[in-house]
Amino acid sequence: MVEQAALLRWDSATFGVINKLFTSGFFDALMPVLSNLAYWLIPLGIIWVVYFFRSDRRGKLIALCCFLVVAATDQISSSVIKPIVQRNRPCNVVPQTHLYLNGKWLYTDKFGLTTYKSSYSFPSSHAANIAGQAMYWSYFHPQISPLLVFAAVSVGFSRIYLGQHWPTDILAGYLLGMFVALAVAYPLRAWVLPDE
Known part of the structure; x- marks a missing residue:
């Protein structure tokens, strides 16, 4: 119980600082862009298409299996863990939260009594998805891991x-994403692509 209380205090204090x-004004303009995974889809989609069509059978299989990681991280976080934990989002309980909602910035009410987002918060599906992809691609191409880690940290911070x-x-989203990525990547390399 002491550890749990300390963790909650750390969580609240760190949230307040960030x-x-x-x-x-700079972060207010930048963070919604970093957080919106749709903005990531175009450059990542182009990279994926180039990677897929320029790769041999091994590369094509790696490219296709990244979708298993996306599907698993998204469904496990959103459809399994969130309904079990049912953790309220900070914007619903922390008074005067600096909140980006429906394309606009606002401050939540002074008492933390208004529900701004009905979905649960734990774990972050954004963090799980981006960390899953970062770990998966880093596993096969470690030379690009610094860029992928930067992307994952940027998305997490923005949320x-x-x-x-x-x-x-x-x-928690990072841990889930990394676990799922390794659960897909390790057997893929060990059993399906053992020639490495």
Whole structure:
């Protein structure tokens, strides 16, 4: 219980620092872009298509199996864990949260009594999805891992900044994504692509 209370205090304090003390016009413009995975789809989609069509059988299989990682991280986080844990989002319980909602910035009410987002927060599906892809592709192509880690950290930070998630939601999403990625990548390399 002591450890749990300490973790919750850390979660709340870290959220406050990122969401309230780091606010600026620059971050207000940047963070919604980083958080919106649709913006990532175009460059990543182009890279994926080039990778797929320029690869041999091994590369094509690696490219196709990345979709298993996406499907698993998304469904496990959204359809399995969130309904079990049912953790409220910070924007629903922390007064005066700096919140990005429906394309606009606002501050939540002074008492933390309004529901701004009905979906649960733990774990972050954004974090799980991006960390899953970062780990998966880093497993096969470690030379690009710094760029992928930067992308994952950027998305995770943005979710806290936007008032959508607690820091532990992000960390749990990262862990889930990495676990799923390894659960797909390791057997793929060991059994299906043993010639490496």
